[in-house]
Amino acid sequence: MSDATRFAWDAAALLVLVAVAVLLVARVMIASHKGIARPAAGRVGSSNVAAFREMSIVAQIVAIVAVYGFLGVRYWGLRFTPVTATGMLIGVTTLMIIIGIVSHAAIRIWAAPEKPDERDFLVNLRGSRNAYWAMAAGAWCVLLLTIARQPLGLLFYALMGAFALAELVRLGSQLFYYRFGV
Amino acid sequence: MKTPASQTRVRNNIRTLRFHHQEMTQEELGDRVGLTRQTIIAIEQGRYSPSLEAAFKIARVFGVPLEDVFQYEDEHKVGREKSNVRF
Numbered sequence: 001m002s003d004a005t006r007f008a009w010d011a012a013a014l015l016v017l018v019a020v021a022v023l024l025v026a027r028v029m030i031a032s033h034k035g036i037a038r039p040a041a042g043r044v045g046s047s048n049v050a051a052f053r054e055m056s057i058v059a060q061i062v063a064i065v066a067v068y069g070f071l072g073v074r075y076w077g078l079r080f081t082p083v084t085a086t087g088m089l090i091g092v093t094t095l096m097i098i099i100g101i102v103s104h105a106a107i108r109i110w111a112a113p114e115k116p117d118e119r120d121f122l123v124n125l126r127g128s129r130n131a132y133w134a135m136a137a138g139a140w141c142v143l144l145l146t147i148a149r150q151p152l153g154l155l156f157y158a159l160m161g162a163f164a165l166a167e168l169v170r171l172g173s174q175l176f177y178y179r180f181g182v
Numbered sequence: 183m184k185t186p187a188s189q190t191r192v193r194n195n196i197r198t199l200r201f202h203h204q205e206m207t208q209e210e211l212g213d214r215v216g217l218t219r220q221t222i223i224a225i226e227q228g229r230y231s232p233s234l235e236a237a238f239k240i241a242r243v244f245g246v247p248l249e250d251v252f253q254y255e256d257e258h259k260v261g262r263e264k265s266n267v268r269f
Contacts (some may be wrong), residue, residue, distance in 0.1 A: 114218040119220075181189060
């Protein structure tokens, strides 16, 4: 089996796994939010479900952990050339875009996206600020690996890992701020 | 009383005021002041302190002064109130 075919099968399996995980998490989040959304005094709002943004963040975290985690372990030790590295980068990016579209279309069934307000901007800013530190640490690691003349594959993994870590920090921070306060 | 890190020291009466204004929903209030329903929920629960502009808009919706909607919890005052409690 060629690398491209192997990657395609892995991508398909991942799509199914992520879809199932997102559906399960969405159900749990909706159940946990029903008590919060209902006001103690006053009529119940028109929609009584979890916020679109929170579910979107969880979907992205699940996708990153699944895609980068699974592919990172599965392709560890693969001999990287500029061609395979480029192919992998394009493949992973495409897979993330597809998962993003599918998961957000599924989330849209339960929760409608709302226009961002001042709290959303603040949460985004703080999440990005926290992610900066993770990205900076990753950049330092890549620089040190480059100085140590490490192979291209390791540099590729380190850079992708830094991106994934920074994204996880950003999304995790945002979820924390949404759930527990800014 | 020490306020938890995630909780603000700004207290509010939004829930009560909504109830006294034709049982206004969180969504209606959010629409009128340009905030999402989730943000109104967060403000009511003390998980988010709104900007000064948003606070004034909320007070204006209910037709009351800002102090009638939001109060800043003084740590020393809270301590005194607790020490004055008689059993």
